Amino acid sequence: MLRYHILLFKLNRLVNRNKLSGVEEISLAGQLAEMIGSADTATRIIGDLADHANPQVRRIALNAIRRGRQFTSPSLPPALVRRMADAEAAVRHDAVWIVQETRMDGAELRAALRRLAGKVRLPWDAERARANPGDTALAAQVRARMALDKLLEKSAAERNQALAAMALGTVGDQPYAEGTVGHKRLLQRALIRRQAGRRLDSSVKLTFRKVEPAEVKGNKRFLL
Template structure:
């Protein structure tokens, strides 16, 4: 862990020295090499993700993304905080991690919705590609894409559940007892039974076929 503490000491001195883009990538790679478990990722999150320097926060996010250590329980709350960061690059990198993981949750979706704002796809995505320097817009577009992916997954799961219910793949009681759906199902069953009883007890009319008789004589002129 000596190497980790040396890197941590170097990052804590960034209040006076600003890193270049190449140095950011290099430090993120060095941290990523040391993140070999969820516990190590949790330690990096605790030490760096809320650092006063935005470059350090970005290094922490990039290190976790490059290490592919997404199982730490501290990661999702940290990403929610980073998506509300004052720096657009930090928001962008936080959404980038969300896109590469399968994490989901109400707070995560709310953070994505707040970050996406009024962005509309695909028009704003084209505008972001035409303006690669607009990191704030790129973060919003990524947030909108990530949120749409989660909503699409939820819709697919609901459709699958409805299809299984229609095919009889679920139990005979699709609604919980006492719910509106359960009461409606009972009412429809009662209406069907009442209609069946009325049909069985109703008077059945029979008709006798009347054969036409041949008219003879002068009566045929009266018809």
């Protein structure tokens, strides 16, 4: 960890002197990413830098996590929720970038994505963002909308899969975790369907015979 402390000292010195350039941001993020070998290291970087007073340091932390490909830290989702509400558009963009790449999901993350996306509409605003690459705030909103749409699409696919399983009377490949309320109800509905099918098969089936009209002879036809 000596290397980490030296890098942290260098980072703080550059920040205090207001001499942190864009190139140095990328370089420092890369050096931090090389040190991330476990979730504990990622947690330490998030705790030390993700809520730093300087927005450049916050960006360095997020870029280091993204480039280090270490997303298992339990402190990462709450940090991303906070950074998606950051005052700096570039920090919001970097936070959404991680969510979009990892397809991280959760109620708080979805709420943060929805707040950040605002009234952005695809694909029109995406085209506007491509035409204005310097508009980081719009780019962050577009990324948030795209990430949220992917998560909503995933939820819709899971619901459709569950409905298909119920329609077929099977519970294989169902999306609910075993032991959850959804899983128990799915099993119960499948059981009811099977029982109803057995009752239908064993029930008395009525058959009908077509009755042909009898031929009327003689004067009887006038009595009808």
